[in-house]
Amino acid sequence: VAAAADAVSRALAHPLVQRAARAERCYRELPVTLRTDAGRTLEGVIDLAFVENGHWTMLDFKTDADLGAKREHYMRQLRWYALALSRLTGASVTANLLAL
DSSP states (O other): OHHHHHHHHHHHHSHHHHHHHHSSEEEEEEEEEEEOTTSOEEEEEEEEEEEETTEEEEEEEEOOSOOGGGHHHHHHHHHHHHHHHHHHHSSOEEEEEEEO
16 A cells, blocks of 8 residues: 555656646546558547647556566557557647556
């Protein structure tokens, strides 16, 4: 319980989360679907996405003790989410991986 409370406290104090709280629009657990050029359908859920001055910023939270070997997998996932959000909105997207 203490570790979970600490992770939540750190997440809420993070500058990007603070910006999200003040953003024009903010979405939590935002589902996205992307049809790739190869005809595949990718589905996912963006943990947090917000808009500032017409620009999207998205965050993907990870609670692994050590991202290690999973980092590249998570970064690939993040790139797909950013592409989906960009295509859906027609706006630029900055994607962030936030390890807690």
